[in-house]
Amino acid sequence: PAHARREADGAVSVAGVPVTALAAEFGTPLLVIDEEDFRARCRGMREAFGADAAVHYASKAFLSMEIARWVRDEGLSLDVCSGGELAVALRAGFPAERIALHGNNKSVAELDFAVESGIGHVVVDSLSEIARLDAVAAERNTVQEVLIRLTPGVEAHTHEFISTAHEDQKFGFSLAATAGREASGAGSDSPAMQAVTAVFAADNLRLVGLHSHIGSQIFDVNGFEIAARRVLELLRDVVARFGAEKTAQLSTIDLGGGLGISYTAHDDPPPVTDLAAKLRHIVEAESAALGLATPHLAVEPGRAIAGPPGITLYEVGTIKDVAVDAASASDAAAAQGFRRYVSVDGGMSDNIRTALYGAEYTAVVASRDPQGAPVLSRIVGKHCETGDIVVRDTDTPGDLAEGDLLAVAATGAYCYSMSSRYNMQPRPAVVAVKDGAARLILRRETVDDLVSLEVL
Ligand code: LLP
Numbered sequence: 206p207a208h209a210r211r212e213a214d215g216a217v218s219v220a221g222v223p224v225t226a227l228a229a230e231f232g233t234p235l236l237v238i239d240e241e242d243f244r245a246r247c248r249g250m251r252e253a254f255g256a257d258a259a260v261h262y263a264s265k266a267f268l269s270m271e272i273a274r275w276v277r278d279e280g281l282s283l284d285v286c287s288g289g290e291l292a293v294a295l296r297a298g299f300p301a302e303r304i305a306l307h308g309n310n311k312s313v314a315e316l317d318f319a320v321e322s323g324i325g326h327v328v329v330d331s332l333s334e335i336a337r338l339d340a341v342a343a344e345r346n347t348v349q350e351v352l353i354r355l356t357p358g359v360e361a362h363t364h365e366f367i368s369t370a371h372e373d374q375k376f377g378f379s380l381a382a383t384a385g386r387e388a389s390g391a392g393s394d395s396p397a398m399q400a401v402t403a404v405f406a407a408d409n410l411r412l413v414g415l416h417s418h419i420g421s422q423i424f425d426v427n428g429f430e431i432a433a434r435r436v437l438e439l440l441r442d443v444v445a446r447f448g449a450e451k452t453a454q455l456s457t458i459d460l461g462g463g464l465g466i467s468y469t470a471h472d473d474p475p476p477v478t479d480l481a482a483k484l485r486h487i488v489e490a491e492s493a494a495l496g497l498a499t500p501h502l503a504v505e506p507g508r509a510i511a512g513p514p515g516i517t518l519y520e521v522g523t524i525k526d527v528a529v530d531a532a533s534a535s536d537a538a539a540a541q542g543f544r545r546y547v548s549v550d551g552g553m554s555d556n557i558r559t560a561l562y563g564a565e566y567t568a569v570v571a572s573r574d575p576q577g578a579p580v581l582s583r584i585v586g587k588h589c590e591t592g593d594i595v596v597r598d599t600d601t602p603g604d605l606a607e608g609d610l611l612a613v614a615a616t617g618a619y620c621y622s623m624s625s626r627y628n629m630q631p632r633p634a635v636v637a638v639k640d641g642a643a644r645l646i647l648r649r650e651t652v653d654d655l656v657s658l659e660v661l
Pocket of ligand 1: 263265266307418420421422461462463505506507508558618619
């Protein structure tokens with residue numbers, strides 16, 4: 206987090222609050238969010254993309270009612286991808302007209318909830334959804350604004366499970382004329398053009414934009430540029446086919462989320478201002494070259510806002526040195542002759558990203574100034590599963606001991622939101638720190654919570 210420091214006594218503080226005090230008051234594992242850092246990232250996005258652009262915080266990264274209020278108060282819009290996220294945002298008082306609904310399989314109930322709530326727009330993902338949403342809007346006697354989710358065929362260089370814009374995947378409408386078997390009798394139109402045609406033909410839908418999301422944790426601006434160009438080419442074709450009047454309100458190009466953040470010292474993400482300047486430039490230049498009015502730019506960052514402000518505090522438990530046979534292990538632990546397994550009091554239930562994606566994190570001793578020669582170690586959780594790893598390979602100080610606090614950085618995004626109660630582990634508490642004060646925003650789960658769904 207921006208406001209984390211190692212104080213003179215050796216302990217880390219966040220926004221002026223020592224982590225030792227946080228652990229003593231709220232227990233561990235504990236997710237600590239630097240509120241001012243989170244808010245500053247919201248503002249930084251708005252400034253970078255300009256007053257004319259819409260910045261939607263992707264709530265899947267991390268949503269609670271308190272977080273929704275920060276996002277609302279900083280003037281951002283919100284991207285939700287389920288009825289649950291929508292309900293939490295609305296209960297927090299997030300203005301419905303600033304919310305967009307995503308999803309490849311929205312239920313009729315979710316669509317109806319969205320339309321009834323008066324949300325800003327729905328990002329439609331299939332021809333059958335276009336028909337369903339049109340019917341829902343007709344039933345409610347209203348016209349719903351929509352964006353069309355496109356698959357621009359860009360492969361962002363990121364982990365396979367989290368890249369979403371190559372053609373063979375479940376999201377969106379392909380721009381390629383030969384792709385797709387969903388509709389017949391539409392000549393050689395691409396699935397994307399078929400979707401545009403379907404929305405224009407729907408009495409209770411209004412097409413206001415085109416959407417693309419190429420993946421997550423992206424460092425290379427190139428992918429966004431290619432996607433933007435392809436989306437604008439579709440826009441040009443649509444304007445040519447349907448005419449200026451019919452397409453007058455088709456004025457938004459939403460390039461989704463995906464901005465990468467730094468998890469370890471090897472990561473070097475481009476500054477948001479650079480990315481924003483490049484995207485603004487390409488949208489302006491390309492639309493001018495295609496003879497189009499400059500569309501409004503929209504983006505949906507999640508990780509880049511919520512990730513860095515979060516750190517997870519764990520208490521160190523069992524420390525075990527396990528012999529590593531140089532003949533069978535190829536990594537540095539073999540040279541060391543052993544691997545040090547440092548167990549903490551959470552794990553894959555509060556951060557599944559290492560197990561699921563091979564994500565990399567750093568861990569530091571946060572409760573005191575550590576001493577002693579570094580020992581190559583593996584930070585593991587307390588779950589009954591071998592793959593329950595928090596940090597695969599990291600040095601820990603030689604004097605690491607039970608009871609020390611470890612802090613794992615950049616855990617604000619996709620950790621709590623992907624958490625589980627595996628092994629009946631209660632979810633951790635979440636605390637916001639700001640100006641030297643800590644405020645609980647999500648309490649720790651209890652055994653009562655664990656049994657709260659039981660019907661006996
Ligand atoms: N917009 C859409 C349509 C998305 O699908 C996503 C993320 C975002 C925005 C936000 O992307 P971000 O700015 O956070 O990269 N669980 C994975 C990440 C999955 C991202 C899914 N979609 C992880 O932990 O890395």
